[in-house]
Amino acid sequence: MEELNKLTAHELIEKIGKKEATSEEILFSLYQRINKIDSKVKAYVRFDNTKELTNLRTYEPANFLKGLPVSIKDNICTQGYNTECCSKILEGFKPPYDATVIQKLKQKGATILAAKTNMDEFAFGSSTENSYYGPTHNPWDLDRVTGGSSGGSAAAVASDEAIMALGSDTGGSIRQPASFCGVVGLKPTYGRVSRYGLIAFASSLDQIGPITKDVRDSAILMNIISGYDSYDSTSINIDVPDYTKSLGMDINGVKIGIPKEYFIEGLDKEVKAILEESINKLRDLGANYKAVSLPHSEYAVPVYYIIATAEASSNLARFDGVQYGYRTEDRGQRTENGLISMYKKSRGEGFGQEAKRRIILGTFVLSHGYYDAYYLRALKVRTLIKQDFDNVFKEFDCIVTPTSPTPAFKIGEKIQDPLKMYLSDIYTISANLAGIPAISIPCGFTKKGLPVGLQILAKPFNEELLFRAAYTYEQNTPWHSMKPKI
Amino acid sequence: MAITKDTVKYVAHLARIDLKPKELETLSQQLQDILDFIDKLKKVDIKEIAPTSHILPINNVLRDDLLAESLSSHKALENAPRREGNFFGVPKVIE
Numbered sequence: 001m002e003e004l005n006k007l008t009a010h011e012l013i014e015k016i017g018k019k020e021a022t023s024e025e026i027l028f029s030l031y032q033r034i035n036k037i038d039s040k041v042k043a044y045v046r047f048d049n050t051k052e053l054t055n056l057r058t059y060e061p062a063n064f065l066k067g068l069p070v071s072i073k074d075n076i077c078t079q080g081y082n083t084e085c086c087s088k089i090l091e092g093f094k095p096p097y098d099a100t101v102i103q104k105l106k107q108k109g110a111t112i113l114a115a116k117t118n119m120d121e122f123a124f125g126s127s128t129e130n131s132y133y134g135p136t137h138n139p140w141d142l143d144r145v146t147g148g149s150s151g152g153s154a155a156a157v158a159s160d161e162a163i164m165a166l167g168s169d170t171g172g173s174i175r176q177p178a179s180f181c182g183v184v185g186l187k188p189t190y191g192r193v194s195r196y197g198l199i200a201f202a203s204s205l206d207q208i209g210p211i212t213k214d215v216r217d218s219a220i221l222m223n224i225i226s227g228y229d230s231y232d233s234t235s236i237n238i239d240v241p242d243y244t245k246s247l248g249m250d251i252n253g254v255k256i257g258i259p260k261e262y263f264i265e266g267l268d269k270e271v272k273a274i275l276e277e278s279i280n281k282l283r284d285l286g287a288n289y290k291a292v293s294l295p296h297s298e299y300a301v302p303v304y305y306i307i308a309t310a311e312a313s314s315n316l317a318r319f320d321g322v323q324y325g326y327r328t329e330d331r332g333q334r335t336e337n338g339l340i341s342m343y344k345k346s347r348g349e350g351f352g353q354e355a356k357r358r359i360i361l362g363t364f365v366l367s368h369g370y371y372d373a374y375y376l377r378a379l380k381v382r383t384l385i386k387q388d389f390d391n392v393f394k395e396f397d398c399i400v401t402p403t404s405p406t407p408a409f410k411i412g413e414k415i416q417d418p419l420k421m422y423l424s425d426i427y428t429i430s431a432n433l434a435g436i437p438a439i440s441i442p443c444g445f446t447k448k449g450l451p452v453g454l455q456i457l458a459k460p461f462n463e464e465l466l467f468r469a470a471y472t473y474e475q476n477t478p479w480h481s482m483k484p485k486i
Numbered sequence: 487m488a489i490t491k492d493t494v495k496y497v498a499h500l501a502r503i504d505l506k507p508k509e510l511e512t513l514s515q516q517l518q519d520i521l522d523f524i525d526k527l528k529k530v531d532i533k534e535i536a537p538t539s540h541i542l543p544i545n546n547v548l549r550d551d552l553l554a555e556s557l558s559s560h561k562a563l564e565n566a567p568r569r570e571g572n573f574f575g576v577p578k579v580i581e
Contacts, residue, residue, distance in 0.1 A: 204539065204540055360517065367497060367500060376537055379538055
C-alpha cells in the first residue's frame with residue numbers, strides 16, 4: 001500500500017473523495033510510521049503504542065476534512081485528554097473543555113490524535129529541550145534540535161508522523177521550528193484565531209497557527225481555525241476570506257522590502273547566501289524588492305524578554321497546586337503559613353528551570369521600583385517597533401527575511417546559555433510585538449543537508465498576501481517536496 | 487543594574503517559588519546576564535512615546551449578559567489534587 005502518511009492533507013482529501021483511500025487507512029499508516037520512528041524523533045508525548053488505535057473524534061466526519069488526523073501541541077486544551085504544556089506542574093491535567101480551534105477542527109471532520117506534540121515547557125524556549133519529557137530530535141539530523149517551542153509539531157510534520165499540526169507562536173514558536181525542520185509554519189495576525197483553550201504564556205503575543213507540509217494545507221487549516229470567538233475578547237469580529245483563493249495568483253508587481261538590519265553580523269553565511277538566492281527567485285517570479293529599514297530591530301529581543309516574561313509571570317500564577325496539576329507531597333517545616341509554603345514548594349518542584357527563570361524575571365520587571373525602568377520602557381519601545389513596520393507597509397506589500405539566523409543547532413549547544421538561546425528568535429519576535437502575520441517556508445538546504453526557512457511578513461489581517469507569495473515561491477522551487485531520510 | 491542574590495530571593499518569594507541554594511546561585515548569574523543585555527533599551531529615546539500594552543485598536547469588549555451553560559462544580563473539581571466535599575482542599579490557613 002502506498003504510504004498515505006507521506007501525502008499532504010489536500011492530496012488525501014482528494015483521494016478519499018475518489019474512494020482511493022479511507023480515513024482509517026490513513027490513520028493506520030500514520031500509526032505505523034509513529035510506531036516505527038517516534039522512538040528516535042520523539043515528536044509526541046504520551047503516545048501509547050500498546051493500546052488500540054484511539055482518537056478523540058466526536059463528530060461524524062461528514063465534513064470537509066473527512067476524518068483526517070491533526071496533531072496538537074500540548075498547550076491546546078483537548079476535552080478529557082491530557083494537556084500538560086510538557087510541564088510537571090500540569091501532570092495529569094485533563095481539560096473539562098475543548099479549545100475553540102479543536103471544536104472547529106472536529107466540526108470540520110478532523111480526527112484529533114490521542115497524543116500531543118512535544119514542546120518547551122509552557123512554550124518557554126527555542127529548541128524543545130525545555131520539555132519535561134526531554135527534547136525532540138530533528139528528523140534531518142537526529143543530533144540537532146527541532147527548534148521550538150512547537151518542535152514536536154514541526155518534527156512530526158517533517159517526518160510524516162503527522163499529516164498536519166497546530167502549534168502556538170509567542171515569539172517565533174511556530175516559524176522557527178518550521179524553518180529548522182523544513183516545513184511551512186504560519187503565525188496569524190494577533191486576533192485572527194481564537195486563543196480560548198490555549199494555555200496562556202504571554203497574552204498580548206500568543207497566537208495559534210498551522211504547521212503543514214505545504215502552503216495549500218496551511219491555507220486549508222487557516223480557513224477552519226480563523227474567526228471571531230466570543231470566548232476570546234481579543235479575537236476580531238471581521239470576515240475570514242477563503243485563503244485557498246489566494247493560491248495560484250501571481251506575484252507580479254508585489255513590492256517586497258528587505259530590512260537591512262536583518263542581514264548583519266550573526267547571520268550564518270550559508271543562510272545568507274540561500275536567502276539572497278531566494279529573494280532573486282521572487283524577483284524572477286515578478287516581484288520587486290528594495291532595501292528598507294526597521295531601525296528598532298535590535299531592541300526586539302530585549303523588549304520581548306521583558307513583556308513576555310512579565311505576562312508569563314502573571315499567567316502562570318494560576319499554577320499553585322490548588323485547582324489542577326501537581327501539588328507537593330512535602331509537608332516539611334512549618335516556617336511560614338502552610339498555604340504559602342504549599343504554593344512555594346509545589347511551584348518550586350513543579351516548574352522546570354526555564355519556567356522559573358522567566359517567572360522570576362517577569363516578577364522582577366513588574367515589581368515595585370523597577371516597573372518604569374523595565375516594563376513601561378519596554379511597552380514604549382514596542383510602540384516604536386510597531387511604527388517601524390507601519391512605515392514600511394506604507395510603501396511595501398510585504399517584508400522578506402530569514403526565519404532564523406542559523407540552521408538547526410546541536411542538542412545541548414545553547415541550553416546552558418539562555419541569552420544565546422534567546423537570540424535564535426531575533427528575526428521572528430518582531431512580528432509578535434507588532435501583531436502582524438508571518439509565514440516561514442522552506443527555501444533551501446545547507447551543505448550539511450539542513451533546511452533553511454524564508455520568512456514573509458505582511459500587514460495585519462493580510463494573510464492572503466502571505467499565501468499568495470509563499471505559494472508562488474513554493475510551486476516554483478523543489479524544497480517543499482524534499483523529505484528527511486529517516 | 488546589579489542584581490543581588492537577596493533580590494532574587496525576594497522576587498522568588500513574591501513569585502511563590504522555592505529555590506534551592508544552587509538554583510539561586512545559577513539564576514542570579516543568569517538574570518544578571520539577561521538584565522545587562524536588556525539594559526541596552528536605555529539607549530532608546532522614548533520621550534513622548536505612548537506605551538503599547540495591546541496591539542489591536544479594541545478596548546472594553548463587552549457582551550450581553552446572557553444565561554449560558556457553565557462548568558458544574560463537580561467538573562471544575564475533577565482535576566483538583568485535593569478535594570474536600572464541594573471545595574478545593576488546601577492546608578489550614580488560620581491557626
